[in-house]
Amino acid sequence: MRYSRRILATPSSFIRDILKVTEDPSVTSFAGGLPNPISFPQEALKESACNIIDNYGAKVFQYSTTEGYLPLRQFVADKYNKNFGLNIKPADVLITTGSQQALDLIAKALLNNGDKVIVEEPGYLGAIQAFCMFEPQFMPVTLEHEGLNLEELENALKAGAKFAYLVPNFQNPSGLTYTQERREAICKLFDKYDTVLVEDDPYGELRFKGKKLPYIGAGKLAHSVLLGTFSKTVTPGMRLGYIITQDEELMGHLVTAKQSSDLHTNIFSQYMIADYLAHNEYQKHVDKITALYREQSDSMLSAMREFFPPHVRYTEPEGGMFIWVTLPEGQSALALFHKAMEKKVAFVPGDPFYVDKHDVNTFRLNYTNSTDEMIRDGIKRLASVL
């Protein structure tokens, strides 16, 4: 066999194929996961690009350190310390080429083939794909309205999973947020086992309803890893994410994995974002994005209330970018997708968010990249085929 098992086992990218279909400009697409361009502070970033070349010259163009640009790591540490009362040092922060790379590095550092990995069901498809490359045995645990099912989780921990990957705030794809009680119960469980807890929080700052909740493991568990990104609040195009962990041994291995993967993250962009953060009011900027997403989410939910039949259920997110829809049992979201495309509306059928289920009755809607009119009109057309 010419190719590796891992690459042959990776599903041909279903979502890419779908996104291609939806490139037709006459299609209203709720399929993507793109932040609204309002989140890109273009003029301020242009100023920062000039500033850093003027102020630092060759340094912003030369090879740099694997761990990342120190002032950016300091900003990240300060932000979490201030917002969550944590005690993170810059040395606990590794800048990655987007959060996607963080997933690759964690798998590289921890997984032998056949090792067990806990994922949410449904779970983030990019994480499933990244972990797939290391041929693990997936242990999907049901994501309930309050968070992971505790009994299934404990069974998976008992079975010796190497790590668990959770998105506790406004999860992708479900839009669900773990409750305070469920977070505490999950923390207690992890405390009894050796499994690394990876909390990915790309959307946490984009909360437009309810109150901020503490992390499950960060600052509490010895083998806790927290992931974050600038993709949803400044720019995804520059691929700047980060891994936070106070487990020094694990951090050492992650740095080695990072070095072998791409030496270091784009240093020009690290300087640029650090300069932007130093000279602009980040929190005010995030508040603007959050206000917009609140409106867009309201538009979609009110259209769904108006047009969707009562047998179709859906989540009501407190932040982030997604709503998760459940059709009556036995119905196929994939079949619905084809009918919806005839009405020129697109979404992502649930299949790629499951490790081993096909033709499921769930699908994902994104509201952050459409106008109120597009949302209302698109939901109405979608409802006509439900």
Next chain:
Amino acid sequence: MRYSRRILATPSSFIRDILKVTEDPSVTSFAGGLPNPISFPQEALKESACNIIDNYGAKVFQYSTTEGYLPLRQFVADKYNKNFGLNIKPADVLITTGSQQALDLIAKALLNNGDKVIVEEPGYLGAIQAFCMFEPQFMPVTLEHEGLNLEELENALKAGAKFAYLVPNFQNPSGLTYTQERREAICKLFDKYDTVLVEDDPYGELRFKGKKLPYIGAGKLAHSVLLGTFSKTVTPGMRLGYIITQDEELMGHLVTAKQSSDLHTNIFSQYMIADYLAHNEYQKHVDKITALYREQSDSMLSAMREFFPPHVRYTEPEGGMFIWVTLPEGQSALALFHKAMEKKVAFVPGDPFYVDKHDVNTFRLNYTNSTDEMIRDGIKRLASVL
């Protein structure tokens, strides 16, 4: 065991430790592999940063395609078609997060653990590290003055190696260039086997002596892969490299591996470099770098001729960034390193460039990041401990 076998097997980064020792500003370091900052066209890049924000707005900040920015892929295809009479289309080009990522993706797409990989001996340590992550069986083949040893190469091909990784121009670490005859003989061998030939050419444009030679496999072999980068000619800090292959099935798998690794390469930097290339005379810029490296290489070689004892041999590169030194048999370059550090001169002992040899009698010198005076003075001090 908490960690993966691959990460535990990866040598603690020897070269990083060495580079730390050499951070002392009173040390003359020939240890690095940094391009001279003359290669960074700072003012032109600043203009390009402004241009792309003004001209393309949100597009340069948004998520983008895994394959890369089309005009940049077109530039790469055109360059090779013009300079080497190849027939590459943009679809044959995948933009990567530096060449280092190309190594990771190739290994991901091709290697199961235990699979055989051919590397040069000595070979590029970053490649050895990247491949290590996928637990291959290395098959080192001796790099002679004219290129790979053909008999050893054929034995490794017969043994069923998945791919071979070669740097035919001004190799890192040896500075050696494969001869025309050896290239042809190697191509003939690969034509008989199924092994993928990966030619990495980061330094090819920086030729200051002799005449340009055709690639070994590009345009000739069905399973040929060519790697290139903008790191040595425009900026390494932005991590922009590329994979070229006309093997469509392999390209499909590499794109999947890329998607799972970091979704796509920094799009802001892709637009920026494409804009720079469209509005500046790239070849003139490369000629300036090459002229400087010719001078620096001449300085180092003439100092070596003057000060080194006759029993110490070394290569005379026709381009690129490195000279490779061989001590008399039985002597240790690592022991010499410690003596040289007392004289405040640093280099990289040969050990990390070998898969399974220790305390070797070879070491690498870099000349691109020191002035003529530093080179002459540093070589004189180094000679005093030889």
